[in-house]
Structures are given as C-alpha cells and as structure tokens.
C-alpha cells in the first residue's frame with residue numbers, strides 16, 4: 398500500500414493522516430478536537446484511542462507486540478473472525494480466525510456532522526481466505542473517533558450458501574493496576590470458566606482479578622463497566638449484536654510465556670470482549686448480514702493530576 402496514494406485518496410487535512418507505522422505497516426493517525434487514535438490497516442485494528450481531556454490511553458498496546466505478516470498485534474482491538482478461540486473444526490487453523498493477520502482495504506474516511514472522524518475498512522474473500530474458510534463474504538469495519546470510540550463490524554454473506562460464525566472485538570483495555578480494577582454488569586450471569594476445566598459458574602457481584610481469568614459470559618444484556626481506581630476512571634462498554642462477553646487476563650505465568658508480552662504486562666490490561674462465542678453462534682443466510690458493535694466511553698471518577706508515570710517530587 399502506498400502511503401502517498403492513501404493520503405491523496407483518503408486523507409482529511411488536520412484530521413486523518415496515513416503514515417508508515419511499526420514494521421512498515423500503514424497506520425491511520427486521527428487527531429480531531431475530541432480525541433486522537435491510531436489504526437493499523439493490518440488486522441483492521443485500532444491500536445490507540447485517547448480523548449482530548451483524558452491523560453491515559455483507553456488501550457493497552459504491548460511494547461513487545463509483533464508487527465510481522467502472519468502474526469497478530471498484541472493490544473488495541475484485534476478482530477476475531479469468523480471464529481472466536483480455537484479452530485472450531487480442529488483443522489489446525491489459527492486461533493481467533495484469520496482477519497487479524499490480513500491487510501484490510503480502506504473503504505472510506507469522513508468527518509461526521511458531529512465533528513467525529515470515521516474510517517471504514519473492508520475485507521472480502523480471496524483465493525487465500527477461501528483456502529482457509531470456503532465462504533464468500535464482505536466484511537466492513539466502521540471506526541468512529543469522537544468523545545467515545547465506536548466500532549461496528551458488519552458481516553455480509555455474498556453467496557447463496559448459509560454460513561455460521563463466532564466473533565469478537567477482543568479489546569485490550571489499559572488499566573492503572575489490575576489489583577485496582579472492578580468489572581461490573583455481569584452480576585447474576587452464567588459463565589464458562591475456561592481457566593477451570595470449562596465449568597459453568599454463576600457470577601455474583603463485581604469481578605476482581607487476582608489470578609488467571611478466562612471466562613465466556615452468556616446471555617449478557619447490560620452495559621459493562623470497568624472501574625479503575627488508580628487511573629480514576631470508569632470505562633463504559635455498550636455492545637450491540639452480542640449476547641456474550643469474554644473477560645480475559647493471563648496473569649503472571651501465561652504473560653511470561655508469551656513472546657509478545659513482558660512478564661508483568663498482565664498488571665496493565667484487561668480484555669473485556671464484545672462477542673458471539675460459545676453457544677452464541679450467528680447464522681448468516683444467503684446475501685444476509687449481521688452486525689456486531691461496541692462503544693467505549695471514559696468517565697472520570699477522580700480529577701486527574703498525574704501522568705501515567707509519576708515523576709519523583
């Protein structure tokens with residue numbers, strides 16, 4: 398992809414700019430009056446989002462992330478599609494599907510009537526994708542950067558054959574310290590505990606994290622909140638087209654074993670994912686479409702006085 402051509406075709410003066418990013422990947426840099434964001438065209442992945450009055454990024458992006466074709470970028474909002482988790486047919490295909498390791502197309506950019514910046518990325522089937530997953534599709538990801546970050550993933554079946562998918566917006570939220578995080582909105586909800594033999598359990602109260610957590614919550618019907626006492630903020634997650642929420646933190650051992658995480662990185666993020674997963678499988682009929690959406694908004698619970706890394710007085 399030619400950066401100059403992308404800027405000519407899709408750049409918006411003082412708002413949307415294409416740059417060469419890490420690994421030589423094309424990145425889209427957004428700066429408007431409300432927020433800044435960075436999007437990788439590889440993976441169709443938001444890597445960074447920070448409202449103008451907010452001192453901390455919404456996203457965790459690993460300093461050890463890979464920017465290499467064939468590998469996924471650790472952090473931001475990876476797109477898991479057309480399956481979430483391990484290959485459902487056990488054919489040895491990659492975990493979380495294949496679109497997080499492909500270059501997407503830029504389908505359009507615009508400034509909305511509200512002054513937000515909207516970028517639309519797309520992906521359609523090719524011989525390469527059909528060799529992995531034998532279906533015809535058109536994917537569209539609309540990313541709107543304003544006071545909040547809004548994502549909408551639209552799956553279109555472009556053939557006369559029905560297909561089934563699971564999927565997730567696998568967002569890595571940056572937190573001050575995992576010890577000071579509480580996730581609410583799931584009280585009374587059943588979950589599959591992937592960290593404990595896939596046992597079915599019932600959530601009571603808020604979720605705090607003090608060990609590996611890998612859970613698929615079922616029949617989720619509320620907004621989810623991530624309260625972060627150290628950063629003095631609350632992240633509000635509104636999902637559409639999803640009945641499933643995944644909560645993941647690898648904790649120390651898995652973090653240490655991952656080449657694209659530092660040993661203690663698990664202290665700095667939690668994934669709260671808007672998904673269709675487990676038994677929440679989406680049927681997409683001939684020439685039909687389905688939509689999965691998430692809106693992320695930061696509310697301050699404390700006035701902010703310090704930066705991410707406080708300096709000695």
Ligand SMILES: O=P(O)(O)OC[C@H]1O[C@H](O)[C@H](O)[C@@H](O)[C@@H]1O
Pocket residue numbers: 469482492493591611612643644645668
């Ligand atoms: O490292 P990745 O392939 O991006 O997957 C990271 C994690 O994603 C999800 O949250 C799954 O529930 C976890 O089981 C998995 O380990």
